[in-house]
Amino acid sequence: MEISQLLKDKQAVIFELDNVLFPEKDYLLQVYYLFAQFIEYTEQKEAQAILDFMRVELEQSGSEGLFEKTAGRFEIDHKYQHNFDLLHQNARLPLKLLLFQAMLNFLQELVVNRIKIFIVTAGNPEQQLNKIKQTEWNGLEQYLTVYFADELKQQKAEIFQNILTSNHLSAEEALVIGANNFDAQQSKIVNLPYIRSQEIFN
Incomplete structure (x- = not known):
C-alpha cells in the first residue's frame, strides 16, 4: 500500500503492539x-x-x-x-526485539511528516511494558505515547476517543493499525479508519 496515500490528511496513527510492530x-x-x-x-x-x-x-x-x-x-x-x-x-531477553522492517520504515515516515504516534495495547501491562523496553526502536521511542488498556481498565474504543479528544482530532484525521477483528471492531465504534498491519507489508 502506498504510504503517502495512507497518510493523506492524517495527524495521528494508533498501533497495537503484538504482531503489528513486531512478531509476538x-x-x-x-x-x-x-x-x-x-x-x-x-x-x-x-x-x-x-x-x-x-x-x-x-x-x-x-x-x-x-x-x-x-x-x-x-x-x-x-x-x-x-x-x-x-x-x-x-524476562531480560537475550536478544532485542526487532520491528518489522516495513513498520520501521512506516514509523520513520510518520516522524518525518510530524504525525503523532500512539500505541494502545491490551494484555498484562507489565508484560507489554517489558516488550516495549526491550525493543530496538532505532531512536523512535521519544516519539511514542503508550496506553495500556488493562491498566486503565478501559476498552480500546474509549482510549481511542480520549486520544482524539485530547489532541483535538476528528476521526478522519487518525488511523488505527491492528492485527485482528477486535481492533477493527473497537475502531468502528468511534468511526476511526482501520487497516490490518499486513496491508502495510504488501
Missing part, C-alpha cells in the same frame, strides 16, 4: 528459552527438548495452556508455573 513469537520464544534453561538447571531436564516442544506447540496451537502441556510432557512440577508466568512479565 519473537518475545515468547525467548521467554520459553529462558524457562527451559531454568528447568535444565533446577531439574536436570534437557532444555533443548523442552524448547523444541514449546516452539512446535506455539506454532500449532498458540500459547494458551502451554505450561500445562509442557509440564505434562516433561513431568515438570506445577510449582514452576509461577516462574513461567513471572518470566513473561520481567
